[in-house]
Amino acid sequence: MNYHRLVRRFSTLIDPRNQNPNSTQFTISGKFERRNRNSIPLPHRTIPEPLGQDLDYVNVAHSHLVHSDWVKLDRLSSSLTPLRVKHILLKIQKDHVLSLEFFNWVETQNPSFLTLDSHSIILHILTKNRKFKSAESILKKIHQSCSIDFPFKLFESILNSYRVCDSSPRVFDSLFKTYAHMKKFRNATDAYCRMKDYGFVPNVESCNAYLSSLMNLNRADIALAFYKEMQRSRISPNVYTLNIFISALCKLGKLEKAVEVFGEMENMGCVPTVASYNTLIAGHCNHGLLRTALKLKNLMEKNGLCPNDVTFNTLIHGFCKEGILHEANKLFSEMKGIDVSPNTVTYNTLINGYSQAGNVEMGRRLYEEISSNGIKKDILTYNALILGLCKEGKTKKAAYLVKELDSKKLIPNSSTFSALINGQCMRGNSERAFQLYKSMVRCGCHPNEHTLKMLMSSFCQNEDFDGAMQVLREMLERSMAPDSSWLSELCHGLRQCGKDKLVMELCEKMEARHLLPEGFKKTQSIIA
DSSP states (O other), X not given: OOHHHHHHHHHHHXXXXXXXXXXXXXXXXXXXXXXXXXXXXXXXXXXXXXXXXXXXXXXXXXXXXXXXXXXXXXXXXXXXXXXHHHHHHHHTTTOHHHHHHHHHHHHHHOGGGOOHHHHHXXXXXXXXXXXXXXXXXXXHHXXXXXXXXXXXXXXXXXXXXXXXXXXXXXXXXXXXXXXXXXXXXXXXXXXXXXXXXXXXXXXXXHHHHHHHHHHXXXXXXXXXXXXXXXXXXXXXXXXXXXXXXXXXXXXXXOHHHHHHHHHHTGGGTOOOOHHHHHHHXXXXXXXXXXXXXHHHHHHHHHTTOOOOHHHHHHHHHHHHHTTOHHHHHHHHHHHHXXXXXXXXXXXXXXXXXXXXXXXXXXXXXXXXXXXHTTOOOOHHHHHHHHHHHXXXXXXXXXXXXXXXXXXXXXXXXXXXXXXXXXXXXXXXXXXXXXXXXHHHHHTTOOOOHHHHHHHHHHHHHTTOXXXXXXHHHHHHXXXXXXXXXXXXXXXXXXXXXXXXXXXXXXXXXXXXXXXXOTTOOHHHHHOO
16 A cells, blocks of 8 residues: 555545544543444454363363463473464463463464464453553564565454454554554554454554654655544544644644644643644754744743753754854853753754854864763764865865774764765865775765765866766766766867767767756757
8 A cells, every 4th residue: 555545545534524423432541432333343253162182181281371380381282283272372361471471382382383363362361451562572573574464364363353352442552553663654554444444443652653653754744644533533632642743744844833733732731841842943943944943942941841952952953054153152052051961963063064164163172072071972973074174175184083983983974975075076186086986885885966966076177077977977877967067068078089979879878868967958969
């Protein structure tokens, strides 16, 4: 099921025309109150009763279990069968501790005897006794080595054994929540929709796990649709739900709506927390609305909440991104003044901001401050400072910092190499820059489009068109289109060297792969 179909499915669920006053409800306590009159009836399935030797075995094994006589039980292990395992679990289901011990014992004896039915039974037992972590652990384990249609079969098995185990809706809730935690988005969505079919609704904590998973997958659009579905199903949101909802609105640029929801939180029985304010502040910073973000911080303080490191880091990043470093520095000073300790993220943000602005000296001071304050430096710290040094053409000092990485047990990444390549390009050392590029690829780092365009520009400026051709080939391998101006210059340079045929082949190859940049005059490039 693709994302667009899922959005449509939720849209159908939240259509007011589909609302039913007799829909299922969960109270705040989580108690299941009534099922939808139109929901699919639960199946009446039974497990065949044990007879003869099977019955004798179940009774004897049960006796050993209740007396904790595992030695005698070990002697019976060779006669285990899936049917016997299921009936022993059903016989001891009121004791969830013993049930789990027996389940684990069977797994050590012969895992093949733990069928889908026996897994379903233990999940019923654990969730009915609110042992959700144990249930989630079992679910995660069986999902790691199962077929693609397993989630569907598991739901059916749980459904079929629901009445036999006198279970509770928590078993489906646990299934839905586990899929969300595992980032199994499609499985979680399908589990939710099938729960609804049978009249079950998850609790707010499970819905929050699902919403959080969606946000981690950058699916704010589906998060909004699911929030509306929660409203339709009368699942009362808590403050965490509303924080995610506000975050989704902000990511989609719906800031006015986000502010509106924020203002309604108390009427919905939720008092805004520091995280609520931070979410709204981040949304405004990401859209360049820094003054409004500052006002929100002031409002937070006025309402008796103390800004934390996330608040300050978000604001500092916003001002650094816009190049307003004096405001970023004021926030940094304020942060220290109210005993909110700057951390690695704070320093990295500021060092990068000053490096981007070409003030490597200030970046260096902050770097030294990190060391004196005993704050851990990471690869981003070094990358920010290396970038500043390279922008100023101080490539030797940058190389010295790279050597320091090994002693700190830090590994250079794509950003490290990109900064070094940028430094060499600025000094006109295109060959040295290309050597660094090759080292970058050998180290398993992936160059981005900016790095390759920077290299091509450097070669063209040096009128080294053979070198520029090497870079262009690398770009084509990665399906990246070059800038129109540099491609024109390269083609012109190659023609000057009498390589008209190469220019024609190059243009045809790029055209066939739809990589000719917009505005590029192909006819002018192939005609001498």
